[in-house]
Amino acid sequence: MECNNCSVAELKFDIKLEGETNLSLMDMIVHHLQRRDMEITRKDNRLLMKEPGAQEFLDFCLHLMEPERVQFRIDKGEWNGIEEMEQVFKTEWIDEVIRKELLVCHYQPIVTANEEIFAYEMLARFHHEDGTIIYPNEIFPAAKSRSRLYALDRVCRMAAVRHAAVLKDVKAFINFIPTSIYSPEFCLRSTTNLANELGVDPRQLVFEVVETEKVDDIEHLREILAFYKKKGFQYALDDVGEGYSTIELLADLKPHYMKLDMQYVQGVAEDAGKQKTALRFLEKALEVGSIPLAEGVETKEDFEWLKERGYQLFQGYYFGKPAKEPQKISIVGA
Structure with missing residues (x-):
């Protein structure tokens, strides 16, 4: 059986939020994505979701949150600034x-x-x-x-x-x-x-x-x-x-x-x-x-x-x- 790295499996995003403003919005983000039938899991100050949810999250983050205090990684890779997430979507x-x-x-x-x-x-x-x-x-x-x-x-x-x-x-x-x-x-x-x-x-x-x-x-x-x-x-x-x-x-x-x-x-x-x-x-x-x-x-x-x-x-x-x-x-x- 192949691992996710061998095949082209769906990406899993791990998003880490810091700062009072960002943390106060976590429940709202979770509820919103769940209403849209998107899988999302909350673990302390982190949100785990697939690519469609991450695309939805990015728009919300850039307009209503403090993006400089948000990081993401893919499948347990290195942490990156949220501004780099758009490039991930563009290279699909x-x-x-x-x-x-x-x-x-x-x-x-x-x-x-x-x-x-x-x-x-x-x-x-x-x-x-x-x-x-x-x-x-x-x-x-x-x-x-x-x-x-x-x-x-x-x-x-x-x-x-x-x-x-x-x-x-x-x-x-x-x-x-x-x-x-x-x-x-x-x-x-x-x-x-x-x-x-x-x-x-x-x-x-x-x-x-x-x-x-x-x-x-x-x-x-x-x-x-x-x-x-x-x-x-x-x-x-x-x-x-x-x-x-x-x-x-x-x-x-x-x-x-x-x-x-x-x-x-x-x-x-x-x-x-x-x-x-x-x-x-x-x-x-x-x-x-x-x-x-x-x-x-x-x-x-x-x-x-x-x-x-x-x-x-x-x-x-x-x-x-x-x-x-x-x-x-x-x-x-x-």
Whole structure:
């Protein structure tokens, strides 16, 4: 049975009121919503209700209460100011995207120093039911505002595994958001089951941590990566930020691959500062036994510089843009 985070269940709002004026209006609010057949529960200075009730409450709050003394949260998430509730309602469209799985995966090649395809990264592309494109900078903030990050992350992972099943003799890099996962054993079970059903060799899949440097709970990340390792999968860190600055921690996580972010790749052949970062990154990767991968390669000069220093894998428009079908390498200018 799926939890609310796996599926697109109806949102539950927990609204906290403070201040004499707001507290004096609680009974009236409860009676009003009950008259309209809306479910509402009162617990001390808090009101628990579903989305229709929250929409009704917001209008009343902004006009007749002290909104600066009202907070809300969704499904036991973080508390937010009431002024942010409108954004939750405006992004309801994300529910349909997730429920109907309105996305496809594109393949972007990852190549070796010999310019041979080593893997493809599976990149989700979202769209509305009418076919109009939804960009990543729209989809993820919308999912976060409605506490749908796990549900979105799950459908992306499942779609990526299905698309990876067509690949032969090369790996598939699949992104995931570690902060959206509550319990690896529970939340990742459907992903591993699907891979088994499709006959995908676990060694073919590389699960890539999205926004590595923003992960605060290292122990939780360690548990997720240990789960993947136990199931036979590999994993990658997409960037090594301040939270991963020590060799000891990297050695503990033991990533199979470490990605150098494109901001240090593009123009590295001519930029001494980027060169210093790239070399330090390379040294760390090799020291902990990880394969260094440079992403965002767009020119021959940057590719040659990184290759000569010892980078082993490369990704970027220089080799090929994301495409609906796995493409052979098409070197820019070749």
